Amino acid sequence: MNSAVIVFPGSNCDRDLAEALRLVSGRAPAMVWHRESELPAGLDLIAVPGGFSYGDYLRSGAMAALSPVMKAVTAAAERGTPVLGICNGFQVLTEARLLPGALMRNAGIRFVGRDVALKVENSQSIFTARYAAGEEVVFPVAHHDGNYQADAETLDRLEGEGRVAFRYAGAVNGSARGIAGILNAAGNVLGLMPHPERMVEPAHGGTDGRRLFEGLLEAVGQPA
Amino acid sequence: MKVRVFVTLKNGVLDPQGKAIHHALEGLGFAGVNDVRAGKLIELDLADGTGDAEIEEMCRKLLANTVIENFRIERAETAGSLGA
Numbered sequence: 001m002n003s004a005v006i007v008f009p010g011s012n013c014d015r016d017l018a019e020a021l022r023l024v025s026g027r028a029p030a031m032v033w034h035r036e037s038e039l040p041a042g043l044d045l046i047a048v049p050g051g052f053s054y055g056d057y058l059r060s061g062a063m064a065a066l067s068p069v070m071k072a073v074t075a076a077a078e079r080g081t082p083v084l085g086i087c088n089g090f091q092v093l094t095e096a097r098l099l100p101g102a103l104m105r106n107a108g109i110r111f112v113g114r115d116v117a118l119k120v121e122n123s124q125s126i127f128t129a130r131y132a133a134g135e136e137v138v139f140p141v142a143h144h145d146g147n148y149q150a151d152a153e154t155l156d157r158l159e160g161e162g163r164v165a166f167r168y169a170g171a172v173n174g175s176a177r178g179i180a181g182i183l184n185a186a187g188n189v190l191g192l193m194p195h196p197e198r199m200v201e202p203a204h205g206g207t208d209g210r211r212l213f214e215g216l217l218e219a220v221g222q223p224a
Numbered sequence: 225m226k227v228r229v230f231v232t233l234k235n236g237v238l239d240p241q242g243k244a245i246h247h248a249l250e251g252l253g254f255a256g257v258n259d260v261r262a263g264k265l266i267e268l269d270l271a272d273g274t275g276d277a278e279i280e281e282m283c284r285k286l287l288a289n290t291v292i293e294n295f296r297i298e299r300a301e302t303a304g305s306l307g308a
């Protein structure tokens with residue numbers, strides 16, 4: 001699997017994500033700096049990592065969404081290349097309008113950093129094929145702005161089209177309908193606040209996140 | 225030309241920061257605070273003659289996230305009127 005990790009000033013989960021991809025696919029991803037206007041050819045996955053891109057100035061992800069590399073990411077997403085946005089990456093994808101809705105300040109105001117239980121809502125996507133629908137998994141969260149909000153019509157559409165990929169099993173940040181991760185209409189873009197890349201080897205305290213990357217690997221024709 | 229852009233959360237969008245400020249005001253003993261909504265004020269110094277349409281585009285493309293926020297543009301009547 002040929003993958004790329006986008007790196008913004010202020011990204012801080014880029015190396016965790018690169019290590020998870022290397023571990024699962026056996027190939028290190030290309031690290032692509034935000035100023036690049038082109039991505040490496042033949043990518044099977046573009047990963048947008050967590051962190052505090054551009055210091056979260058104005059709104060989390062707002063500045064990163066306008067960086068040169070995001071034009072290339074948007075074009076690739078429109079061509080069907082899988083794009084995974086984790087935490088700040090999810091915020092960037094909503095600001096870039098690759099995913100609907102917005103991520104607001106947590107309802108409890110405070111930063112939340114702990115392991116949380118998630119329910120896999122859709123096990124049919126390229127990202128979740130190795131999970132069972134309704135299965136509960138544990139990923140860590142570490143965010144201040146993870147409170148997913150969209151208008152009722154958008155939320156209904158996401159639910160109706162099976163685009164809610166993960167839902168929090170308990171209260172975490174005030175997200176509308178407990179949404180933790182969503183897919184775009186075509187199913188090739190996933191954004192989620194929890195960190196699957198921090199649950200890929202036993203030393204992490206669990207390996208529930210590993211199957212997300214294994215499923216992707218399988219989807220691009222190179223089973224783990 | 226000085227322009228102020230007020231970015232506020234749309235009605236119905238829960239405002240965690242406004243709520244915390246509300247609680248803090250109550251904690252200080254201020255009675256009768258019915259509601260608090262927090263927003264942003266962005267001051268722009270623009271070339272004279274910058275049109276409304278262009279300022280609105282700035283708001284839509286960057287200054288506000290129209291999924292959750294509204295914006296209001298206020299032009300200063302005279303240069304310098306934004307001073308303290």
